[in-house]
Amino acid sequence: LGATWHYTYDPAGRLVEETDVDGHRTRYAYDAAGQLVWSVNAAGQAVEYGYDAAGRLSWRRADPETATFGYDEQGRLVTAASPEATVAVSRDQQGR
Template structure:
């Protein structure tokens, strides 16, 4: 994707077709890792910080742990779903942030 200043935002994919990297207009690169079930398990930022994702048996994200570049935990968000699979809880004692899956979580 190219913005009005001619700068590119690009995406890279692994051999399985999963998003593996995202390069922003300013050159920052984010990397994505998956488990053997093709579920997103980590998104690493250019500064070395990361978001770690845990899933339930249905493959839904149940916990997001934000980790600083030095390995210290920066925040934990827990998610819950009803029997129909709809998000019913997104709780974090730390703060709000937007995840790469476009769910605003707290």
Template sequence: MTHADAQDRCTTWSYDAAGKLVERVDANEHTLRYRWDKLGRLIGLENENDSKATFLYDPVGRLLEEKGFDGLVTRYQYDPDSGRLASTQVGQRRIDITFDAVGRLASRTARQGDQRQEETFAYDGNGKLIQAINADSKLQWFHDEAGNLI
């Protein structure tokens, strides 16, 4: 499949027999090749410089680790009870997240070394975000009776 932009420069996408994207060549002739596992999950990318990015999954299909083109590794951990994402870590930077009983984001805590920043979130009875608080600020949102942001 090919798309020409307003300047008549083309980006081309190529697919395999199963319909999976295998290559994209953009208007600047930058190439990105895609690799998939037998379950249809993206496991690798390779660019025109032969740099690679890889993706690793757990047995139930959740992303556990990604290694970027720059070599940085991001690791993902999941809550064993809910299966929801619980933390991400890149090098020394870790972000922990928690959810309330109905699955809404309740808190986000970023740590790097001995530095820490926590954000908490609150919702109204209709499940709309009404408050986000961290050490430096408190943001509030208000809604009318119809639930529209005002």
């Protein structure tokens, strides 16, 4: 009881650091558009994020692997692919 997590935010209100009850920190960085582009945990494991022109997540890299994401004309996620697997979403004409 009494365990506390600490959170630090930048002037725009974005989370830039969180510290867990054991003192392990995770840091976050953002681009000029305010999108998350990088995170690193206490073990030094970094994750990078990339976005398409519409601001949607298009890839996520956690060395050595990269996952990619694809969207349909309505901006709905339709594919997610990593070295281990690919998931494809199909919808009927009503978008279900």
